[in-house]
Amino acid sequence: MVTNKEISVQQVWKILEQVTDPEIPILSIIDLGIVREVNISDNNIEVFITPTYSGCPAMDMISMNIKLELLQHGFGNVKITQQLSPAWTTDWMSENGKQRLKEYGIAPPVGKIIDQQFLESLKVECPQCHSNNTKLLSEFGSTSCKALFQCQDCKEHFDYFKCH
Numbered sequence: 001m002v003t004n005k006e007i008s009v010q011q012v013w014k015i016l017e018q019v020t021d022p023e024i025p026i027l028s029i030i031d032l033g034i035v036r037e038v039n040i041s042d043n044n045i046e047v048f049i050t051p052t053y054s055g056c057p058a059m060d061m062i063s064m065n066i067k068l069e070l071l072q073h074g075f076g077n078v079k080i081t082q083q084l085s086p087a088w089t090t091d092w093m094s095e096n097g098k099q100r101l102k103e104y105g106i107a108p109p110v111g112k113i114i115d116q117q118f119l120e121s122l123k124v125e126c127p128q129c130h131s132n133n134t135k136l137l138s139e140f141g142s143t144s145c146k147a148l149f150q151c152q153d154c155k156e157h158f159d160y161f162k163c164h
């Protein structure tokens, strides 16, 4: 029987790698970098997560998915705590995560400050033809976490993951 606290925490991190983002199922929440900390005391697991985007409706679903995944591994006493400060930045995303996002056809985040002007000034690379000649069509794409861009070269529309 494993009683070492450190090993248990590592196990939890390992299990969390299997929890995916409901909006972008190819990304795990570890890839997204939203899991801040895992605490274990007296068989109670507390997971601290930071939302990628304030008001991101996916967070409730992510909390539920974390609980379900841990429950499947026999851990029932799980508390999810949302940690709002410091705010999530794209720096917390793993390189693996950014790469997978690209392969999925979504431009990975390149900056932190999100407003209309910033989005318009962004040089977002087209995931299809890799042109930088792209234009913001809408501040909001298929979800509130994404902006809609169009490539001026191949005319392809694509989502830009703007969570900050």
Ligand SMILES: [Zn+2]
Binding pocket: 126, 127, 128, 129, 130, 131, 151, 152, 153, 154, 155, 156
């Ligand atoms: Zn293109």
